[in-house]
Amino acid sequence: MTRTAKLTIIPPDKPLSGRAMPPGSKSITNRALLLAGLAKGTSRLTGALKSDDTRYMADALRAMGVSIDEPDDTTFVVTGSGRLQPPKAPLFLGNAGTATRFLTAAAALVDGTVIVDGDEHMRKRPIGPLVEAMRTLGIDATAETGCPPVTVKGTGRFQADRIRIDGGLSSQYVSALLMMAAGGDRPVDIELVGEDIGALGYIDLTTAAMKAFGAKVEKTSPVTWRVEPTGYRAADFIVEPDASAATYLWAAEVLTSGAIDLGVPADAFSQPDARAYDMIARFPQLPPEIDGSQMQDAVPTLAVLAAFNETPVRFVGIANLRVKECDRIRALSSGLNRILPGLAREEGDDLIVKSDPALAGKRLPAEIDSFADHRIAMSFALAGLKIDGITILDPDCVGKTFPAYWRTLAALGVTYQNKD
Ligand SMILES: O=C(O)C1=C[C@@H](OP(=O)(O)O)[C@@H](O)[C@H](O)C1
Numbered sequence: 514m515t516r517t518a519k520l521t522i523i524p525p526d527k528p529l530s531g532r533a534m535p536p537g538s539k540s541i542t543n544r545a546l547l548l549a550g551l552a553k554g555t556s557r558l559t560g561a562l563k564s565d566d567t568r569y570m571a572d573a574l575r576a577m578g579v580s581i582d583e584p585d586d587t588t589f590v591v592t593g594s595g596r597l598q599p600p601k602a603p604l605f606l607g608n609a610g611t612a613t614r615f616l617t618a619a620a621a622l623v624d625g626t627v628i629v630d631g632d633e634h635m636r637k638r639p640i641g642p643l644v645e646a647m648r649t650l651g652i653d654a655t656a657e658t659g660c661p662p663v664t665v666k667g668t669g670r671f672q673a674d675r676i677r678i679d680g681g682l683s684s685q686y687v688s689a690l691l692m693m694a695a696g697g698d699r700p701v702d703i704e705l706v707g708e709d710i711g712a713l714g715y716i717d718l719t720t721a722a723m724k725a726f727g728a729k730v731e732k733t734s735p736v737t738w739r740v741e742p743t744g745y746r747a748a749d750f751i752v753e754p755d756a757s758a759a760t761y762l763w764a765a766e767v768l769t770s771g772a773i774d775l776g777v778p779a780d781a782f783s784q785p786d787a788r789a790y791d792m793i794a795r796f797p798q799l800p801p802e803i804d805g806s807q808m809q810d811a812v813p814t815l816a817v818l819a820a821f822n823e824t825p826v827r828f829v830g831i832a833n834l835r836v837k838e839c840d841r842i843r844a845l846s847s848g849l850n851r852i853l854p855g856l857a858r859e860e861g862d863d864l865i866v867k868s869d870p871a872l873a874g875k876r877l878p879a880e881i882d883s884f885a886d887h888r889i890a891m892s893f894a895l896a897g898l899k900i901d902g903i904t905i906l907d908p909d910c911v912g913k914t915f916p917a918y919w920r921t922l923a924a925l926g927v928t929y930q931n932k933d
């Protein structure tokens with residue numbers, strides 16, 4: 514299929530209203546797929562996300578002998594044998610951080626060699642701390658550049674009482690080790706070391722999913738989890754909608770003074786980005802400082818929203834946005850400055866959005882580079898709801914987590930130009 518080169522958003526002339534369901538959660542779908550794949554028996558995952566990231570996870574599991582049927586657009590039926598088989602070829606995981614990090618650790622449970630690889634963007638995203646932690650357990654894991662590809666020569670077992678991991682660059686390392694640990698021979702304590710971890714809420718998602726698939730995991734201190742060697746049990750599992758995807762709809766609603774029914778209240782989400790709802794609800798009086806550390810994927814949404822706020826906003830606690838799908842701090846500052854020079858600036862790893870409510874209603878033609886990052890494309894589309902002339906380059910990159918994004922906005926009344 515050819516990719517659309519660009520999409521210009523026509524600001525709607527009335528508030529956006531109607532029903533718009535976000536897709537299933539990427540984070541939860543990819544956890545549930547892996548855990549179901551590690552279990553013996555058949556699991557049925559409903560409400561799941563079907564997108565690039567979950568397709569990479571599902572295809573990798575298929576390559577390791579897991580049978581996965583897809584009876585409809587939101588269901589995976591996963592049958593595992595209780596053991597992953599060595600794949601015949603390297604696992605290619607695109608730019609899916611969850612799939613890449615989770616499968617790197619899970620590869621230790623395979624008796625044979627697994628090569629975990631991704632696209633040119635993933636090959637720049639650090640995985641060294643996870644690989645190092647695995648090596649301290651005697652697992653033969655190597656990543657020459659500190660980024661994928663990673664080669665894991667597993668024996669199907671590992672010996673560990675305690676694993677220390679620095680999750681400062683990515684909480685996904687911790688989640689990956691937790692999910693691996695239930696496949697061990699004895700109880701394992703996993704301890705966070707180093708800098709503060711961003712997005713602790715993702716660890717809660719991991720332990721909740723593990724428990725749903727029969728694992729025993731307990732938080733024994735603010736920085737330690739104990740995992741029993743239970744393995745996993747097949748389960749039927751309902752995936753909740755994606756909170757990060759919901760942030761675009763919440764923001765579209767406040768920006769256009771509309772009424773968008775997501776079909777799920779903000780307090781029903783267990784994902785960290787649902788915290789952004791209370792912040793978005795304060796628009797156009799966002800606070801002068803927003804700590805993005807516990808709602809990282811919502812920062813692009815909030816930063817674009819901040820451009821229309823009554824007063825400037827400084828985003829702090831967002832250093833690891835520099836190692837996401839792209840350097841998001843840079844992508845946000847350059848995109849905002851493309852719309853209006855001086856609208857944003859970086860100070861170290863903080864992002865300061867100057868904000869200008871008078872932007873709304875103006876014609877300011879600007880081509881926004883998505884840097885192949887779904888969240889940059891989706892968040893700058895919000896600017897296009899208020900400013901005439903916003904063009905999103907490579908709009909199809911939303912397929913990573915929200916393939917129906919443009920259709921969802923269209924159903925609410927948004928129209929486009931340049932749709933080739
Ligand atoms: O565990 C997860 O599902 C995720 C953790 C976060 O990444 P990091 O832990 O790399 O910050 C988040 O940005 C990502 O979209 C999903």
Ligand SMILES: C=C(OP(=O)(O)O)C(=O)O
Pocket residue numbers: 608609610611612810837838888914
């Ligand atoms: C950071 C993200 O993804 P991942 O790390 O799973 O690739 C994201 O979806 O914003």
